[in-house]
Amino acid sequence: MYNIYFAKTEQLESFAKELKKLARVFAPLAKDAQSPKQTDYLYQRLCEDTALAFNPYRTVEPLKSFFTYKYEKVADYFNSAKNLTDITEKTVIFGVKSCDIAGHKIQDFVFLEGVEVDSLYRARRENTIIISGDCTDFKEVCHCLAWEIMPFPSAGFDLNLSPLNDGFIVEVGSKKGQELVNQHKDYFTPVKDTQIAGRNAKRQSILDRLKRHLLFQNLVSKDQVQNLIREGFSLDTWKEFMLNCVECGGCNFICDTCHCFLLADSSQKQQQNGKLRLWDSCQYKNYARVAGGANPQKTRAARLRFRFTKKFDFFVDNLGAPACCGCGRCIEVCPGKIDIREVLKDLANKLKKQQ
Amino acid sequence: MNKNIYKPIEAVVEDIITESQTIKTFTLRPKENFSFRTGQFIELTLPGIGEAPFTPSSDPNVKDKIDVTIMNAGSVTSLLHNIPKNSSLGIRGPYGKGYPLEKFHGKDVLIVGGGVGLAPLRSLVLSLFGQIDKYKKLVLRYGARTGGDLIYKDAIPEWSRKPKVDLVTTVDVGDPSWKGHVGLVTTILEDLPVNLGNAVGIVCGPPIMMKFVTMKLLDVGFKPKDIYLSMEKNMSCGLGKCGHCRLGSYYTCKDGPVFTYEEVKDLHDIWD
Ligand code: SF4
Ligand code: SF4
Ligand code: FES
Numbered sequence: 042m043y044n045i046y047f048a049k050t051e052q053l054e055s056f057a058k059e060l061k062k063l064a065r066v067f068a069p070l071a072k073d074a075q076s077p078k079q080t081d082y083l084y085q086r087l088c089e090d091t092a093l094a095f096n097p098y099r100t101v102e103p104l105k106s107f108f109t110y111k112y113e114k115v116a117d118y119f120n121s122a123k124n125l126t127d128i129t130e131k132t133v134i135f136g137v138k139s140c141d142i143a144g145h146k147i148q149d150f151v152f153l154e155g156v157e158v159d160s161l162y163r164a165r166r167e168n169t170i171i172i173s174g175d176c177t178d179f180k181e182v183c184h185c186l187a188w189e190i191m192p193f194p195s196a197g198f199d200l201n202l203s204p205l206n207d208g209f210i211v212e213v214g215s216k217k218g219q220e221l222v223n224q225h226k227d228y229f230t231p232v233k234d235t236q237i238a239g240r241n242a243k244r245q246s247i248l249d250r251l252k253r254h255l256l257f258q259n260l261v262s263k264d265q266v267q268n269l270i271r272e273g274f275s276l277d278t279w280k281e282f283m284l285n286c287v288e289c290g291g292c293n294f295i296c297d298t299c300h301c302f303l304l305a306d307s308s309q310k311q312q313q314n315g316k317l318r319l320w321d322s323c324q325y326k327n328y329a330r331v332a333g334g335a336n337p338q339k340t341r342a343a344r345l346r347f348r349f350t351k352k353f354d355f356f357v358d359n360l361g362a363p364a365c366c367g368c369g370r371c372i373e374v375c376p377g378k379i380d381i382r383e384v385l386k387d388l389a390n391k392l393k394k395q396q
Numbered sequence: 397m398n399k400n401i402y403k404p405i406e407a408v409v410e411d412i413i414t415e416s417q418t419i420k421t422f423t424l425r426p427k428e429n430f431s432f433r434t435g436q437f438i439e440l441t442l443p444g445i446g447e448a449p450f451t452p453s454s455d456p457n458v459k460d461k462i463d464v465t466i467m468n469a470g471s472v473t474s475l476l477h478n479i480p481k482n483s484s485l486g487i488r489g490p491y492g493k494g495y496p497l498e499k500f501h502g503k504d505v506l507i508v509g510g511g512v513g514l515a516p517l518r519s520l521v522l523s524l525f526g527q528i529d530k531y532k533k534l535v536l537r538y539g540a541r542t543g544g545d546l547i548y549k550d551a552i553p554e555w556s557r558k559p560k561v562d563l564v565t566t567v568d569v570g571d572p573s574w575k576g577h578v579g580l581v582t583t584i585l586e587d588l589p590v591n592l593g594n595a596v597g598i599v600c601g602p603p604i605m606m607k608f609v610t611m612k613l614l615d616v617g618f619k620p621k622d623i624y625l626s627m628e629k630n631m632s633c634g635l636g637k638c639g640h641c642r643l644g645s646y647y648t649c650k651d652g653p654v655f656t657y658e659e660v661k662d663l664h665d666i667w668d
Contacts, residue, residue, distance in 0.1 A: 119427070156650050160398045160401070301639035304447060306442070306444055329629070333602070355642060
C-alpha cells in the first residue's frame with residue numbers, strides 16, 4: 042500500500058511549478074475557460090506562467106499520443122550507431138483519467154510484452170510520470186462503467202488527485218510517485234479522515250450520476266460482448282453502419298486502445314533517412330492488402346467489423362478484456378456519426394429478433 | 397538491453413539468379429550474425445524505399461548466406477528486381493514460428509507447392525535432406541502456370557534422384573517443349589504414395605491454390621491437424637505489434653505464418 046496525502050490548491054500549484062524545473066509538464070487546458078463543465082480540454086505544455094487547471098473529464102487527445110506519435114522516425118539504418126531510445130525527455134502528465142489508464146494497459150501489452158519489447162516506448166514510459174485525477178463530471182459519450190471501469194482510478198498512476206473544496210487528496214500509486222512526494226515534502230500534509238470521507242462522497246455522487254446517465258442507454262455489457270461479436274458476424278449491422286463511413290481513420294487515431302502502425306522508409310534524399318512509424322487505421326482500404334493485390338478486408342463493412350472484432354474478440358482472447366475503455370472519443374470524432382454504443386446495441390437487437 | 401526492434405542489419409547482395417520471367421533469387425550475405433529456422437520469415441528493406449516480408453528459400457544450416465526468392469508483384473519487389481549485385485539491403489527478423497520439424501519425425505512428409513510458393517518449401521526440403529533418416533519418405537508435388545514459370549529448374553531433377561524422394565511436377569498450361577504432366581496441382585494429388593495414418597501435408601502457394609489443395613487433402617483422408625499451411629497476410633512489423641497481419645485472434649507474423657488447418661478452419665475469410 043502506498044501513502045495518501047492532502048495538498049491545498051496553492052500547494053499543488055507550487056508543486057507543479059517545481060516539476061517544470063525537472064521535466065516537460067503537460068496539463069489539460071480548457072478550450073473555453075468560461076464554461077469549464079461543457080468545454081473540451083486539450084493538453085498543453087505548461088510554460089512559466091500557465092496555471093494548472095483541473096479537467097472534470099478526459100481530454101480530447103488520447104494518452105497514447107505521449108508514447109507513440111502519429112509520425113516519427115523509430116530507427117536509423119545500419120550505417121548509424123545512434124540509438125534513438127537514448128533521447129527521451131522526462132515528462133509529467135496531469136489530467137489523465139481512469140479510462141485513459143485502462144486504455145493504456147492495452148498499449149503497454151502491445152509494446153512492452155509479446156515477442157519483443159519496443160525499447161523506445163519503454164524509455165518514454167519510464168521517463169513519464171502520470172498524475173491522474175478523479176472525474177467530477179462526464180461527457181454525453183462517456184460510458185466507462187459499461188466496461189466496468191470506474192470514473193476514478195485505483196491503480197496504474199504515479200499520483201492521483203481527488204479534488205475537494207480547498208485542495209486535493211493526493212494518492213500515491215507507485216514508487217516513482219512516492220519519490221516525487223518525498224522530494225517535495227513541503228507541499229503535502231497528512232490526510233484527515235474527514236477529507237477521505239469527502240472524497241468518498243464525491244466519488245459516490247459521480248458514480249450515481251453516471252449510472253443514471255447510462256441506465257436508459259441499455260448498453261451491452263462486458264461479459265456479453267465477445268459472444269455478441271462472434272454471433273453477429275454475418276448481420277446487416279456492418280453494412281448499415283458503414284454507409285456513413287468516409288474512411289478518415291479518426292476513430293482509430295483518437296482511440297486510447299488502438300495501436301496499429303505502419304513501418305515505412307524515408308527517402309534517401311531526406312536527412313531523416315531510416316525507419317518511420319506512422320499510426321495506421323484499419324478503416325483504410327489498403328490496410329490488409331497484400332503485395333499480390335489480394336485484400337481480405339475489401340469492403341467498408343468488412344473493415345468496420347474488423348475494428349470491432351479486434352476490440353471485442355481478439356483482445357478478449359489474448360488479454361482477457363475488451364479493448365475499449367468507454368472514453369467515447371471515437372463517437373465525438375466520427376464525421377459519419379457512427380456510435381460504437383449504437384453498433385453494439387444494434388447487433389444485440391438484431392440477434393434478439395432472430396431468436 | 398536497449399535493442400531497437402525496428403532497426404535492420406545490413407546484408408550485401410552477392411548473387412542474383414533469374415528463375416523465371418517474374419521471379420529472381422537473391423543471395424544475401426548478412427554483415428552480422430543472422431540465423432533462421434525453416435519457415436520463419438524476414439523483412440527485407442530496400443533503403444529509402446520500403447520493406448516487404450519474405451521467407452528465405454535457402455538451407456537454414458548455411459549460416460553465412462541467405463537466399464530469398466522474390467516474385468515481381470508489387471512496388472517494393474519490382475524495385476528489388478532491378479538492384480545490381482553488391483547493393484546493400486536491410487534485414488530484420490527472423491519472425492514467426494517456422495515449421496515444427498519434430499512433429500514430422502518418423503512420418504511420410506507430403507509437400508505441395510504452387511508458383512513462387514515453392515520458395516519457402518525449398519528451404520524446408522533442404523533442411524529435411526539434412527536429416528533424411530528422421531523421415532520415412534518425402535513426397536513432393538509442385539505446380540506452376542507454365543513450364544516457363546517453374547522455378548529451381550536445376551535443383552528439381554537433382555532432388556528427384558535422392559533416396560526416399562517421390563517428386564512430380566505439373567503445369568496448368570502445357571506447350572510443345574513441356575514433356576511432363578499437364579493440369580492443376582490438385583490433379584497430381586490422387587493416389588498419393590503415403591500412409592495416411594502417419595503422414596503430414598505441407599502446402600504453400602497462392603491462397604486459391606492452398607484452398608483447393610487443402611480441400612483435396614481432406615478429401616483423400618488427411619486430418620485437419622496434419623495439414624500445414626503458410627498463411628499470407630499483410631505483414632509490416634513482424635513482431636505482433638502493428639496489427640496488420642491479424643487473422644481472427646492470431647497474428648500471422650508471430651503465431652504463424654505456418655498454421656495447421658485445424659487452427660484456422662473455423663476463422664472467417666482465411667483464403668481471401
Ligand atoms: S473504441 Fe471509442 S470509446 Fe472505446 S476506447 Fe476507443 S475511442 Fe474510446
Ligand atoms: S471516424 Fe467514422 S468516418 Fe472516420 S474511419 Fe472511423 S468510422 Fe469511418
Ligand atoms: S506484422 Fe505487425 S502484427 Fe504481424
